[in-house]
Amino acid sequence: MLTSTRFATFLAAAVTLALASWQATAAPLLNGVAVHTELGDEQFIAGLYVDSPSDSASKILSADENKRIQVRVLAEDLSSRRFKRMWIEGMAINSSREDLQKNAQKMADFSNMLRVKLIAGDILTVNRSMSDGVTVSLNGTTLGRIEDRTFFDLLLRTWIGSVPLSSGFRSNLLGNGEVSSELLARYQSTRPTDARIATIESAIAASKQEKVAEREKSQTVAINTPPPKDLIEAPKLEAPTLAAIPPPVAPKPTPKISAPEKPKKVAKAKPAPKNDIFEDEDEEAFTAASLLSRQLYIGKIKGWAQRELSYPARALRREWEGNVRLDITLDRRGDLISVELAEEADHDVLNKEALRAVEDAAPFPPMPDDVKGDTFLFTLPVAFKLQ
Numbered sequence: 001m002l003t004s005t006r007f008a009t010f011l012a013a014a015v016t017l018a019l020a021s022w023q024a025t026a027a028p029l030l031n032g033v034a035v036h037t038e039l040g041d042e043q044f045i046a047g048l049y050v051d052s053p054s055d056s057a058s059k060i061l062s063a064d065e066n067k068r069i070q071v072r073v074l075a076e077d078l079s080s081r082r083f084k085r086m087w088i089e090g091m092a093i094n095s096s097r098e099d100l101q102k103n104a105q106k107m108a109d110f111s112n113m114l115r116v117k118l119i120a121g122d123i124l125t126v127n128r129s130m131s132d133g134v135t136v137s138l139n140g141t142t143l144g145r146i147e148d149r150t151f152f153d154l155l156l157r158t159w160i161g162s163v164p165l166s167s168g169f170r171s172n173l174l175g176n177g178e179v180s181s182e183l184l185a186r187y188q189s190t191r192p193t194d195a196r197i198a199t200i201e202s203a204i205a206a207s208k209q210e211k212v213a214e215r216e217k218s219q220t221v222a223i224n225t226p227p228p229k230d231l232i233e234a235p236k237l238e239a240p241t242l243a244a245i246p247p248p249v250a251p252k253p254t255p256k257i258s259a260p261e262k263p264k265k266v267a268k269a270k271p272a273p274k275n276d277i278f279e280d281e282d283e284e285a286f287t288a289a290s291l292l293s294r295q296l297y298i299g300k301i302k303g304w305a306q307r308e309l310s311y312p313a314r315a316l317r318r319e320w321e322g323n324v325r326l327d328i329t330l331d332r333r334g335d336l337i338s339v340e341l342a343e344e345a346d347h348d349v350l351n352k353e354a355l356r357a358v359e360d361a362a363p364f365p366p367m368p369d370d371v372k373g374d375t376f377l378f379t380l381p382v383a384f385k386l387q
Contacts (some may be wrong), residue, residue, distance in 0.1 A: 027049070027066075028049035028050050028051050028065075028066045028067055028068050029049060029050060029051070029053055029177060030047055030048075030049055030177065030179065030184075031048045031049060031050045031053045031054070031060070031173065031174070031175060031176065031177055032047070032048050032172050032173040032174055032175030032176075032177075032178075032179060033045065033046065033047050033048075033172060033173070033175070033179045033183050033184060033187045034046055034168070034169045034170075034171075034172035034173045035074070035169075035172075035183075036165055036166070036169055037343075038325075038342050038343060039341065039342060039343065039344070041075065042074040042075065043073075043074060043075050043078060044071045044072060044073050044074055044075070044078065045071075045072045045074055045183075045186065045187050045190055046069065046070065046071050046072070046159070046169075046173065047068075047069070047070045047072070047187055048060075048067075048068075048069055048156075048159065048160070048173045049066075049067060049068035049069070049070070050063065050065065050066075050067050051063070051065040051066050051067070052065060053176050053177035054174070054176055055174045055175070055176040056174070057160040057161070057170070057174055060156070060160065060174075061153050061156060061157065061160065061161075062153075064130075064149075065130065066127075066128060066129060066130055067127075067128040067152060067153075067156070068125060068126065068127045068128065069125075069126045069152075069155070069156060069159065070123060070124070070125045070126075071123070071124040071125075072121075072122070072123050072187060072190040072191075073118045073119060073120055073121060073122040073123075073124075073190070074120060074190065075120060076119065076120050077117060077118065077119050077120075078117075078118040078119070078122075079117075080114055080115055080116060080117060080118065083114060083118060084111045084114050085377075085378065085379065086158065086165070086379075087107075087110070087111065087114075087155060087158055088107070088111060088291065088294065088295060088298075089295075089298055089378055089379055090157065090158025090159075090161070090163075090164075090165070091103075091107060091154055091155065091157065091158060091295065092294075092295035092296070092298040092299055093161075093163045093298065093299065093302060093381065094154075094157035094158060094161030094162060094163055095154055095157060097296065097299075099154060100292060100295050100296065101292060103148075103151055103154055104288035104289070104291055104292040104295075105288040106146050106148060106151045107151075107154075107286075107288075107291055107295075108285075108286040108287055108288045108290075108291045109144065109146060110136065110144075110146060110151075110155070111286050111291065112285050112286055113136050113143040113144040114143075115278045116138055116143075116200065116203075116204075116277055116278060117277060117278065119196070120190075121190060121191055121192040121193065121196065122138060122139060122192055122196070122200075123138070123139055123140075123190075123191065123192060124136070124137075124138050125137045125138075126152065126155060128149050128152035128153075129149065130149065132145070133145060133146055133147040133148060133149045133151075134146040134147075134148070134149055134151055134152045138200055138204075139192045139196065139197045139200045139201075140197060140201075141197075141200050141201045141204050142204075143204065159173055160173055160174060163381050163383065166323050166325075166343060167323055167383075199277065200277070203277040203278070207278070289370060290370050290371060290372070293368040293370050293371050294368075294371050296368075297365075297367065297368055297371060297376070298378055300365055301328075301330075301364050301365070301378070301380070302380060304361050304364050304365065305357055305358050305361040305364075305380060305382075306357075307361065308356075308357040308358075308360045308361045309353070309354070309357040309382065310353070310357075311353075311384060312349045312350065312352075312353050314349055315347060315349055315350055315353075315384065316386075319386060320346075320347045320349070320350065320384070321384055321385050321386055322345025322346055322347055322350045322384050323343065323345060323381065323382070323383050323384070324341065324343060324344065324345050324350060324351055324354040324381075324382040324383075324384070325341075325342040325343035325379050325380070325381050325382070326339055326340065326341060326342060326354060326355065326358060326379065326380045326382065327339070327340045327341075327342045327377065327378075327379055328358060328377070328378055328379070328380055329375055329376070329377045330364055330367070330375065330376045331367075331374065331375055331376075332366060332367045332374060332375075332376075333363065333366050333367075334362075334363045334364040334365050334366045334367065335362065335363045335364075336358070336359065336362035336363065336364070337375060339355060339358045339359065341355070342379055345384065350384045353384075354382040357382070358380065
């Protein structure tokens with residue numbers, strides 16, 4: 001017979017097990033929705049899902065539970081190259097050197113999944129599952145999977161870390177489950193057409209088949225390739241004996257030569273239509289080493305520019321704050337080619353200070369040898385915030 005104390009303990013354990021089982025199977029809840037813009041142009045509307053809604057970034061990032069981030073594209077087209085840069089740069093700025101080194105291969109794998117040209121209505125989902133790790137999908141079609149679920153939280157730092165895409169974007173995602181009805185309706189109504197879903201599914205399936213065929217072909221070539229000549233043993237020759245000499249053979253009659261047949265015309269195969277679903281097909285895929293070098297270089301450039309940055313006296317007196325994002329292009333030597341505003345603060349004095357700091361910081365350190373290209377383009381966030 002259970003005493004009241006033992007029954008209470010048993011009941012608490014049962015509730016804990018039931019809650020853990022429910023969290024493992026139930027879909028995470030919508031924590032917040034935010035719109036990302038660049039120079040006034042809306043790029044995408046994003047949703048953050050968690051098992052335990054909260055307004056604390058640190059609590060969400062440290063929670064070992066089911067989570068999901070979802071990007072719903074608003075722009076007519078969203079460059080996959082710029083989209084990948086957003087994640088690479090965001091992780092580089094919000095993560096430690098140790099975390100970058102530890103997750104370099106995973107980040108390379110994730111970046112190489114994002115080859116599809118995104119258009120208005122597309123839905124990119126990154127899901128963190130307690131059982132399946134991290135799954136990346138586009139319009140319901142799986143692009144790839146990363147087994148380590150903790151990698152998801154490094155990606156999430158790009159959105160809600162100490163240096164997010166913007167302070168407004170971050171605060172809206174940390175809504176603790178509270179989303180305005182207007183914003184929620186817009187988020188839910190941003191969806192791909194049935195034709196677009198079918199196109200993506202077909203293109204991804206064809207791409208996977210091509211990769212399998214290429215892998216099988218390379219394995220076949222490796223098996224059938226003859227060894228080098230210096231590894232082939234010459235046959236041993238023995239002196240012929242009389243018994244081995246064949247008897248003479250009567251000459252064969254000369255065959256009649258007839259006129260050669262005209263060759264049959266063979267229709268030339270038509271080249272396959274170029275797939276316009278994928279962007280930058282000729283671009284070299286990231287390796288762990290090349291991506292890590294890129295991220296460490298971004299961190300070095302950020303620190304280099306930070307040394308020249310100062311808070312404008314006028315902004316201090318009036319307690320003005322703001323966030324500025326700058327698109328910077330360098331050549332291989334580190335010389336500044338161009339700097340442009342990607343996101344402006346409300347107060348122009350802050351924008352001018354950010355531009356001045358970058359111009360005065362040039363030249364920057366040269367590009368690493370294993371980062372390809374004649375130029376290096378990246379986005380530098382500058383936050384003016386009073387302590």
